[in-house]
Amino acid sequence: MEDIVNNEITLSAKEEKILKMLAAGKRSTEIAVEMHLSLPAIKWYRQRLKSKFDAATTGELLVKAIEHKML
Numbered sequence: 001m002e003d004i005v006n007n008e009i010t011l012s013a014k015e016e017k018i019l020k021m022l023a024a025g026k027r028s029t030e031i032a033v034e035m036h037l038s039l040p041a042i043k044w045y046r047q048r049l050k051s052k053f054d055a056a057t058t059g060e061l062l063v064k065a066i067e068h069k070m071l
Contacts, residue, residue: 009052009068016070018045023062023071 011019014035021031028042035042046058053068055061065071 009070011049011052011070015045015049015052018042019049019061019065019070022046022049022058023065 017035018031021034026034028039028046031037032039032042046061050056050058050061053061053064055064062071
């Protein structure tokens with residue numbers, strides 16, 4: 001699966017939902033409960049999102065997502 005196409009970042013439906021929940025200020029535990037996923041799964045998705053956006057922190061992830069007009 002290609003994550004970046006022509007400098008565009010593509011996200012799965014789950015990644016999009018998690019990104020929006022992070023932007024809303026939800027914690028990983030809250031996201032896990034709401035999405036019926038394990039906490040390690042949410043942490044994996046968070047790391048995957050940071051990797052896709054080349055972000056070191058969640059704050060940087062959110063800034064870059066806004067810059068890419070994904071939030």
